[in-house]
């Protein structure tokens with residue numbers, strides 16, 4: 210059985226849990242990180258020397274970095290579905306996973322932390338507004354891509370949708386100004402039809 214370490218309020222844990230749900234895999238999840246702690250001891254450091262969540266254990270295979278975990282699950286358990294067999298389509302899925310971790314996550318993180326994890330009296334609203342503007346510009350890139358296709362790598366959901374799909378939920382639920390993003394709005398509706406997205410990603414922002 211798979212074992213996943215991490216609290217459900219972490220976007221990076223949500224990616225893994227959504228992938229597990231899409232694939233229908235037997236698993237246990239252990240609360241760790243944030244108020245749950247558990248990251249400081251030597252046993253956890255042996256799993257992930259960064260002392261971060263999520264970590265996946267699949268028998269003797271231990272993986273950290275959320276997008277790498279999603280890729281592993283897709284490759285091992287989702288060939289032809291989450292894991293596109295065609296190399297070109299797989300590269301598209303990969304590209305949007307890399308874009309999420311290198312471009313989109315750095316754009317949303319300061320806005321999310323500022324609004325959700327910082328008490329109102331300590332918020333730097335000017336930085337949050339400027340960050341939301343940059344985030345909106347990044348989301349417009351995703352919107353442009355989704356105008357011609359229902360999912361990031363084409364007609365069906367793949368691993369490429371999991372990281373950006375998780376950000377879409379957070380983005381829609383932050384109290385910020387947003388540009389018109391009709392393709393992203395339609396994309397989110399498609400994702401919301403999926404049980405795994407509803408149960409693992411559509412959670413209150415905390």
Ligand SMILES: N[C@@H](CCC(=O)N[C@@H](CS)C(=O)NCC(=O)O)C(=O)O
Pocket residue numbers: 219220221222241242243248260261262263273274275276
């Ligand atoms: N690039 C890593 C980032 C992991 C990360 O920053 N995890 C955060 C939660 S989202 C964490 O472990 N924070 C410490 C904590 O929750 O106590 C990944 O994608 O897995």
